[in-house]
Amino acid sequence: MKATLIHGKHDIRISDDVPDPRIRDDTDAVVRVVRSCICGSDLWPYNSAEPSAQGNRIGHEFLGVVEEVGSGVRNTRKGQLVVAPFVWADNTCDYCEQGLQTSCRHGGGWGSDDTDGGQGEAVRVPFADGTLVPMPGEPDEALLASMLTLSDVFPTGHHAAVSANVRKGDTVAVVGDGAVGLSAVLAAHRLGAERIILLGRHTDRTDLGREFGATDVVAERGDEAIEKVRELTGGDGVHAALECVGFTEALRTAIEVTRDGGLVGRVGVSQYDEVPLGVKSFMRNVGIRGGVAPARAYIEELLPDVLDGTVQPGKVFDRTVGFDGVPDGYRAMNDREALKVLIKP
Amino acid sequence: MKATLIHGKHDIRISDDVPDPRIRDDTDAVVRVVRSCICGSDLWPYNSAEPSAQGNRIGHEFLGVVEEVGSGVRNTRKGQLVVAPFVWADNTCDYCEQGLQTSCRHGGGWGSDDTDGGQGEAVRVPFADGTLVPMPGEPDEALLASMLTLSDVFPTGHHAAVSANVRKGDTVAVVGDGAVGLSAVLAAHRLGAERIILLGRHTDRTDLGREFGATDVVAERGDEAIEKVRELTGGDGVHAALECVGFTEALRTAIEVTRDGGLVGRVGVSQYDEVPLGVKSFMRNVGIRGGVAPARAYIEELLPDVLDGTVQPGKVFDRTVGFDGVPDGYRAMNDREALKVLIKP
Numbered sequence: 085m086k087a088t089l090i091h092g093k094h095d096i097r098i099s100d101d102v103p104d105p106r107i108r109d110d111t112d113a114v115v116r117v118v119r120s121c122i123c124g125s126d127l128w129p130y131n132s133a134e135p136s137a138q139g140n141r142i143g144h145e146f147l148g149v150v151e152e153v154g155s156g157v158r159n160t161r162k163g164q165l166v167v168a169p170f171v172w173a174d175n176t177c178d179y180c181e182q183g184l185q186t187s188c189r190h191g192g193g194w195g196s197d198d199t200d201g202g203q204g205e206a207v208r209v210p211f212a213d214g215t216l217v218p219m220p221g222e223p224d225e226a227l228l229a230s231m232l233t234l235s236d237v238f239p240t241g242h243h244a245a246v247s248a249n250v251r252k253g254d255t256v257a258v259v260g261d262g263a264v265g266l267s268a269v270l271a272a273h274r275l276g277a278e279r280i281i282l283l284g285r286h287t288d289r290t291d292l293g294r295e296f297g298a299t300d301v302v303a304e305r306g307d308e309a310i311e312k313v314r315e316l317t318g319g320d321g322v323h324a325a326l327e328c329v330g331f332t333e334a335l336r337t338a339i340e341v342t343r344d345g346g347l348v349g350r351v352g353v354s355q356y357d358e359v360p361l362g363v364k365s366f367m368r369n370v371g372i373r374g375g376v377a378p379a380r381a382y383i384e385e386l387l388p389d390v391l392d393g394t395v396q397p398g399k400v401f402d403r404t405v406g407f408d409g410v411p412d413g414y415r416a417m418n419d420r421e422a423l424k425v426l427i428k429p
Numbered sequence: 430m431k432a433t434l435i436h437g438k439h440d441i442r443i444s445d446d447v448p449d450p451r452i453r454d455d456t457d458a459v460v461r462v463v464r465s466c467i468c469g470s471d472l473w474p475y476n477s478a479e480p481s482a483q484g485n486r487i488g489h490e491f492l493g494v495v496e497e498v499g500s501g502v503r504n505t506r507k508g509q510l511v512v513a514p515f516v517w518a519d520n521t522c523d524y525c526e527q528g529l530q531t532s533c534r535h536g537g538g539w540g541s542d543d544t545d546g547g548q549g550e551a552v553r554v555p556f557a558d559g560t561l562v563p564m565p566g567e568p569d570e571a572l573l574a575s576m577l578t579l580s581d582v583f584p585t586g587h588h589a590a591v592s593a594n595v596r597k598g599d600t601v602a603v604v605g606d607g608a609v610g611l612s613a614v615l616a617a618h619r620l621g622a623e624r625i626i627l628l629g630r631h632t633d634r635t636d637l638g639r640e641f642g643a644t645d646v647v648a649e650r651g652d653e654a655i656e657k658v659r660e661l662t663g664g665d666g667v668h669a670a671l672e673c674v675g676f677t678e679a680l681r682t683a684i685e686v687t688r689d690g691g692l693v694g695r696v697g698v699s700q701y702d703e704v705p706l707g708v709k710s711f712m713r714n715v716g717i718r719g720g721v722a723p724a725r726a727y728i729e730e731l732l733p734d735v736l737d738g739t740v741q742p743g744k745v746f747d748r749t750v751g752f753d754g755v756p757d758g759y760r761a762m763n764d765r766e767a768l769k770v771l772i773k774p
Contacts, residue, residue: 179689184714187689247716344524344532347718354711358703366699366720369529371592372706373692373716 086429087204088410089139090129094418096411097139105200105208110156113212115148115166119232120203120427121401122413123170124262125353130414141195143203143427144170145235147219147228151206159213165223166216168202168209169379170194170236175214183381188214202235203410205429217383220391229398229426230390233267234383237424238397240351241267241328242386243377245275248324248349252276257313257321258298259338260328261289263400263424264351266296268326270395273297277324281316283309283337289423292399306333313341324349327374332356342370350374401426431774432549433755434484435474439763441756442484450545450553455501458557460493460511464577465548465772466746467758468515469607470698475759486540488548488772489515490580492564492573496551504558510568511561513547513554514724515539515581520559528726533559547580548755550774562728565736574743574771575735578612579728582769583742585696586612586673587731588722590620593669593694597621602658602666603643604683605673606634608745608769609696611641613671615740618642622669626661628654628682634768637744651678658686669694672719677701687715695719746771 087102105114120143129142150164160166173180173188180188190211195201200208209215219231230238241264250256256277258268261284272280273296282298283305284290290301302312314321323346325338330352338348339360351374359372389395403422405413406429413425432447450459465488474487495509505511518525518533525533535556540546545553554560564576575583586609595601601622603613606629617625618641627643628650629635635646647657659666668691670683675697683693684705696719704717734740748767750758751774758770 182690184690187713345527345529350711354706354708357705357707359706359717360702361699361704361706361717362702363699366695368532369718369720369723371716371718371720372704373714373718375711375714375716378714 085205090142091139092135096414098407107154110154112154113209114152116151117146117148120146122425141201143201144194146202147232157212165219172215174211185378185380186376233397238267239379239382240377242271244268244326244349244351245271247374248347250275250324254323255279257281257325259283259334265328270296310340330355336360344368348372400424430550435487436484437480441759443752452499455499457499458554459497461496462491462493465491467770486546488546489539491547492577502557510564517560519556530723530725531721578742583612584724584727585722587616589613589671589694589696590616592719593692595620595669599668600624602626602670604628604679610673615641655685675700681705689713693717745769
């Protein structure tokens with residue numbers, strides 16, 4: 085079958101002869117991919133991977149139709165449209181039960197741990213009953229894109245908001261105008277935040293941010309951005325700051341704009357080793373929570389609002405490609421020419 | 430009147446001619462100090478203060494009797510026994526209402542902001558109605574000591590536990606066997622933690638920790654301590670780690686022993702600028718909360734258990750001195766010869 089392989093830095097190729105996935109364990113399913121996409125986090129290996137002659141599978145977000153199930157699969161049926169969260173999990177261990185499927189005792193990531201990547205024609209899904217979430221109805225094109233975001237980007241934005249304890253009436257800052265940042269705006273808005281200050285400087289993106297619920301946009305960076313947010317909040321800062329970038333400077337900004345007693349929700353994949361949380365934040369009781377988002381824990385909660393159109397997270401996709409367009413899709417996202425690239429196999 | 434002054438590094442003196450406190454604002458009270466004490470955080474200026482000929486007031490924990498109140502004071506009455514939290518606050522602003530009196534819009538610290546220090550014969554208390562908490566009954570000697578801990582050390586331990594979200598049945602690690610660490614053990618035990626692992630190497634202190642509820646003591650440090658806690662918890666780590674030291678290494682230990690999805694509650698006054706919360710903790714969804722403890726927010730909650738002897742936090746005092754013994758009390762605490770020094774003026 086066709087699948088996307090990464091052969092090294094800036095070297096994405098489509099292979100025609102990747103082995104077709106087959107049931108291996110009796111709890112597996114095989115899913116034919118209907119929609120996949122490129123993640124901001126795929127750009128980290130895109131910019132740093134070591135050369136590899138045989139290439140490595142990549143991609144971890146997909147929506148598809150169940151093609152086959154193992155003999156131990158109980159709740160997942162052939163023909164179902166399903167979304168796969170960006171890690172697979174048994175959904176029965178203690179970590180899963182507490183909603184932390186990213187720490188599942190038997191789980192793992194797509195394209196590693198001897199599984200398929202999501203940017204291919206089909207995927208063997210371990211723990212099908214635990215991993216996959218069935219989508220109801222006969223969704224149209226636009227809904228497919230929003231459903232696909234349940235795989236990663238929308239729950240990741242939601243995780244930032246939940247981790248920072250966003251509540252009705254709160255003032256929230258979102259640091260970063262990438263697809264995760266915009267999803268965090270949408271999630272904060274959905275949770276009832278009254279004022280949402282989006283920190284970003286790409287007008288086309290912040291415009292979508294406004295559509296998603298941002299009430300203010302701050303284009304400044306660093307100390308100027310901090311000052312601006314404080315100015316907008318009567319000097320106090322925000323109840324919750326959602327860090328959706330992953331660099332120290334973004335994190336510092338998030339911490340500094342957070343009101344005393346508030347929380348930073350971090351979901352930008354950390355490119356830092358240290359968090360600047362010294363005595364100043366100690367005296368202000370500013371904390372930080374979050375991390376890799378347990379998307380699986382949130383899908384059922386977010387799904388109804390996606391189905392009835394209350395939220396349209398699929399709007400983060402501003403480009404659609406077939407397999408042939410995937411390599412250029414990576415380039416376009418890396419060059420910030422595209423916000424997020426949808427793949428139609 | 431008599432009061433303790435700090436004249437520089439390791440230079441604590443008792444002065445006989447500090448001006449008697451007087452009502453200045455109509456919301457003030459004057460409190461005659463019955464008990465005061467030396468805090469671990471007093472050791473920071475003790476070890477670093479610049480030389481000062483006139484000296485500076487010090488001390489921020491006291492229990493006393495109201496001697497006089499301003500014309501605007503409504504609920505605080507002459508003759509009442511009261512405890513003062515370690516910062517004064519109006520207890521009516523929005524921060525106070527959310528239980529963050531340490532960020533009070535009109536509050537401040539004892540011995541600074543033109544107020545008296547707590548280690549003296551009497552103190553002018555701003556916002557008497559907001560700051561002071563009346564103690565009921567005719568407490569005996571032992572109860573006075575435990576009541577005094579409501580000023581700082583016990584609520585600080587409690588804040589660590591609350592910040593780390595300690596719940597019934599949890600496994601908790603407490604990093605540090607100082608008076609705050611031991612208070613954190615007591616607080617975690619009071620909140621229903623089932624297993625409490627105390628990291629400390631001073632047997633006399635960890636013995637009190639066991640009396641306070643510690644089920645395990647780990648005397649190792651650094652990586653060995655981390656390994657030991659993981660070993661004790663089946664490899665997973667603890668639900669909550671309470672950081673009661675303030676150094677990077679203690680913080681790193683707290684983070685590393687925390688179970689995926691868990692929280693570090695930090696109350697050790699941060700001597701660090703950076704918190705080692707890189708990609709590893711990101712993937713594990715380990716967060717950090719806490720900071721300077723809003724003692725005022727917790728006193729009413731903790732008081733009943735102090736009154737009926739359910740908890741005896743006053744046991745952290747292992748030495749009692751009069752004013753003449755205060756300078757040596759500082760030395761003894763600094764040399765780790767005393768755990769916490771009670772002052773009887």
